[in-house]
Structures are given as C-alpha cells and as structure tokens.
Amino acid sequence: MNNKMANYGDTFQKNSKYVRNQLPPHRLDWSIKPKTYKEYPNAIRILKLPDPEFDEEIKFWDVVLNRKSTRKFKDEPISQMQLSLVLFGMTGLTRVFPQFAFRTVPSAGGLYPIEVYPIINDVEGIDRGVYHYNIPKNSLELLKAGDYRTEITKGCMDQQIAYKSAVNIVWTAVIERSKWKYLQRCYRYIYLDAGHVGQNFYLLAEALGLGACTIGAIYDDEINELLGIDGTNETVIYVGVIGIKF
Numbered sequence: 001m002n003n004k005m006a007n008y009g010d011t012f013q014k015n016s017k018y019v020r021n022q023l024p025p026h027r028l029d030w031s032i033k034p035k036t037y038k039e040y041p042n043a044i045r046i047l048k049l050p051d052p053e054f055d056e057e058i059k060f061w062d063v064v065l066n067r068k069s070t071r072k073f074k075d076e077p078i079s080q081m082q083l084s085l086v087l088f089g090m091t092g093l094t095r096v097f098p099q100f101a102f103r104t105v106p107s108a109g110g111l112y113p114i115e116v117y118p119i120i121n122d123v124e125g126i127d128r129g130v131y132h133y134n135i136p137k138n139s140l141e142l143l144k145a146g147d148y149r150t151e152i153t154k155g156c157m158d159q160q161i162a163y164k165s166a167v168n169i170v171w172t173a174v175i176e177r178s179k180w181k182y183l184q185r186c187y188r189y190i191y192l193d194a195g196h197v198g199q200n201f202y203l204l205a206e207a208l209g210l211g212a213c214t215i216g217a218i219y220d221d222e223i224n225e226l227l228g229i230d231g232t233n234e235t236v237i238y239v240g241v242i243g244i245k246f
Contacts, residue, residue, distance in 0.1 A: 016185045024183055034177045036101075038115050040132050043141035047126065049084040051138070052092070055207075063207045070211025071161050073243035077122040078166045082208050086169075086242065087133050089204040090197050091116060101136075105196040108189035113177040114197050115234070117143075117227050119152050119168040122243070130226065143228065155223040156215050156239055165241035170223060171197060174234045194237045201240045211245035214238060 088104070091114065095102040100110060107113070116133040118140065120126050130144040152170075153163040162168050171194055178186035178193075198214050205212030218239055224231040 012187070016188055018185065026181075026183055028181060032180070034174065034180055036112060036177070037135055038132070038174065039134055040141040040143060043132070043143060044129075044145055045142040046134075047131075047140040047142070049087065049138050049140060050081050052085045052088045053081060054085070058207050063203050067202050067206045069202075069213040070205075070243075070245055071213055072246035073161070073164045073166065073211055073241075074246050075122075075164070076166075076244045077124045078210065078243065079124050080126065082210065083118070083123050083126075083167060084138065085208060086167075086201065086204045086210075087116060087118065088138060090169075090200050091133075091135055092138065093136060103135075105193075105200055107193050107196070108178065108186075109181050111177045111181060112193070113173045113175065113186075113190050114193050114237070115172045115174060116197075117170040117172065119148055119170060119226075121147075121149055121163075121168065122166040144226075148226065151226050152223070152239075155219050155226060157217045157219060159215060159217070161213055161241050162215065162239070164243070166243035167241070169201065169240040169242065170227060170236055171238040171240070172227065172229060172234050173237050176233060190237065198238060198240060201242075205242050209245070210242055212240060212242045214240045 092104050093101045094104055103112065118131045118133060120128050120131060127145060128147045129142050130148055131140040131142055134141055149163045152168045153160065156162040173190045178190055182189055202212055216238060218236060220236055221231055223236040
C-alpha cells in the first residue's frame with residue numbers, strides 16, 4: 001500500500017471539514033430527495049413481527065451500568081418478541097406525521113440512511129435466512145432462505161461469534177439519503193448514525209437479558225454480496241450479533 005492510500009483516513013478527515021466562508025454551495029432539490037424507507041415488495045416471504053411489548057419493571061440505569069459485550073452464546077433460540085423489541089428499539093417509528101416520523105434514535109437532518117438486515121440463525125418460529133427489516137411495517141422481508149452462518153462469519157473476518165449467535169444484525173447505509181443534503185460530509189454523519197443505532201442495540205440486549213456484541217472488522221464486499229447490494233449506493237457499515245448469554 002502506498003503512502004497516499006495508507007493515509008486515506010487522515011485525508012478524509014481533512015477534506016470533509018467545514019471551514020467558515022468556504023462551505024460548498026448547495027441547494028436542496030426536493031424533487032429528487034431519496035425515499036426514506038427501503039422495501040422489498042418481491043421478497044420470498046413477508047413476516048409480520050409481534051407488536052413490541054415493553055416490560056415496565058426494567059430499570060434504565062441498571063441497563064446502562066450493566067451494558068457490556070458478550071462473545072459466548074448458548075445454542076438456544078431467542079423469541080420473536082425479543083427480536084421485535086430489538087429491531088423496533090434500534091430504529092422504530094415513535095411519532096408519525098404526514099411528511100416525517102421520529103424514531104427511537106437520532107439522525108443527522110432526520111434522513112435516516114441506516115437500513116437493517118437480520119440474518120436469522122435461531123429465532124423461535126422463524127426460518128433461517130437473510131431478511132430485511134421493513135421499518136414502518138415492523139416486518140421481516142425474506143431475501144434468501146437457508147443457513148448463512150458460514151457466509152456471515154467469513155464476512156466478519158471469521159469471528160465465530162457470528163456463527164454461534166441467534167441473529168446477526170447487518171447495518172447498511174443508503175448513501176444518497178444523506179448525500180442529498182450533506183454532500184461529501186455525509187459520510188461523517190452516516191458513521192455517527194450507525195453509532196446511535198449500535199448503542200441502542202447494546203442497551204436493548206441488556207434490557208432483555210440477552211448477550212450482544214458489535215463487529216467493525218468486516219470484509220465489506222463479501223457482506224454486500226451476501227445482501228445483494230452494490231457497495232456504492234448502499235453498503236454495509238457495521239454488524240451486531242445477539243443471542244442467549246452463555
């Protein structure tokens with residue numbers, strides 16, 4: 001790797017800075033604003049998840065103080081309700097208006113570029129496969145049926161926690177949703193948005209008594225191929241694994 005490539009992170013940080021009186025000229029074109037939600041109407045199967053039911057006895061500060069990464073899981077399934085709570089809690093709609101909806105996490109400009117793809121290994125009543133989470137409908141869209149533990153594990157640099165977890169949550173970013181407003185600086189905000197989602201993921205797992213861990217060391221294009229996305233307009237950003245604590 002040459003020096004130019006070796007320092008690409010430093011170059012990005014420098015080139016994406018905002019400098020007073022030197023902001024890039026840009027006017028929002030609402031006619032080309034990207035869609036807020038991604039859906040797969042031709043999915044193999046669509047599964048409506050149970051509506052989230054919250055345990056009012058869970059203490060917030062206990063969840064915050066006890067949150068940690070878990071790398072060992074039991075060979076046991078999680079429930080559909082647990083999965084529904086995790087998915088809704090990461091990015092579910094909370095206050096819905098005609099032109100906009102707030103969610104359980106913040107997002108730069110309210111643009112919400114992050115998409116969620118659960119790879120199901122062991123959930124009660126749900127077949128193994130690669131799914132997409134339909135956010136407004138709180139449902140799963142089956143994209144590929146079958147056991148994909150080996151593929152996602154390889155994509156996570158052979159980390160066995162991805163093979164042994166009940167579910168692998170793959171977070172992607174639809175780049176144009178943020179770039180439409182923020183141009184090249186959008187990448188900074190996309191990574192921040194992924195962090196917001198990832199933190200909720202950890203807190204939700206702890207609240208439900210589940211183990212969780214996030215993975216940033218991934219082979220991007222291998223996971224992009226697994227999901228059937230191009231890696232340019234939409235690309236994997238982050239992975240989370242969740243299951244029954246060992």
